[in-house]
Amino acid sequence: MVQKGQRKDSSKKENWDDPIRLNRYIANSGVCSRREADKLIEQGKIKVNGEIVTELGFKVKRSDDVEYEGKSLVPEKKVYLLLNKPKDTVTTSKDPQGRRTVIDLVKKASKERIYPVGRLDRNTTGVLMFTNDGDMAKKLAHPSSNVRKIYHVFLNKPFTKTDFDALVQGVELEDGFIKPDDLSYPEPSEKNQVGIEIHSGKNRIVRRIFAHLGYKVTKLDRVYFAGLTKKNLNRGHWRFLTEKEVSFLQML
Structure with a gap:
């Protein structure tokens, strides 16, 4: 399903054949990251218009022929x-x-x-x-990026003040200590709903936190990720x- 009135992505403003760094061209083709592309360049594994290029920072146009392992690379538009x-x-x-x-x-x-x-x-x-x-x-x-994630958590029973205070201090799970960055009751009158901000990327971390305290998560909604929200975007x-x-x- 497609949201009506979808916005164009930012790459539209860039002229198609503007010079770009060779490592970016390689990364845009999906071969590897820019850092790994630098290594390929230094190792002499990249050809531009038939010539080996080992200079980091070398710039190419999208119309140039860039080869790796005998195959021409085609850069993708970033989406x-x-x-x-x-x-x-x-x-x-x-x-x-x-x-x-x-x-x-x-x-x-x-x-x-x-x-x-x-x-x-x-x-x-x-x-x-x-x-x-x-x-x-x-x-x-x-x-290491400490990306902010905020979840709206619905529980099978009211989240007590005692457990709220305990979670603020952090809990010890089977794979280590975890402490939320922020904790709140989104609806003060609905104690079975909790807002939790956390930057951990561990598997099923939110569900495991509340299970550790004796609660079952009945509904879990991520409302914020790295500055992005679902405002005005239907499910x-x-x-x-x-x-x-x-x-x-x-x-x-």
Whole structure:
């Protein structure tokens, strides 16, 4: 499903044949990251218009013929989009059980191959970003980036003040200590709902935190990821990121 009035992505402003660094050209072709591309250049494994180039910082045009292992590379346009993920959808490209995947929902968005940044459980809903920018995806997924994530958690029973205070101090799970960056009651009168901000990327971390305290998560919605929200985006719909949003992510 496609969100009406979707915005154009920021790459439209760049002239198609403007000179770009060779490592970026290689990374844009999907071969590897820019850092790894620098190594290929230094090792003399890249040819430009038939000539080996070993100079870091060398610039090429998209109309140039860049070769690696005897094959011409074709740079992809960078695509960045946001999906408001619905429940009962798996975060994978193909599912052996034939279940609906997030790729099914965004496959008409772009001719380029795009992939989700991180994962959301099958029945976790909310903000999920997609891109073919490997460098950005790796950066956002790396623990050192401390990317902010905020979840709206629905529990099977009221979350007591005692457990609230205990969680603020942090809890010890089977794979280590975890402490939320922020914790709140989104609806003061609804104590079975909790807002939790966390930057950990550990598997099923939010569900495991509350299970440790004796609660079952009945509904989990990610409302914020790295500055992105699902505001004005219906469940199951997607949109391209704005130029401002892409610039913000590049600065993280």
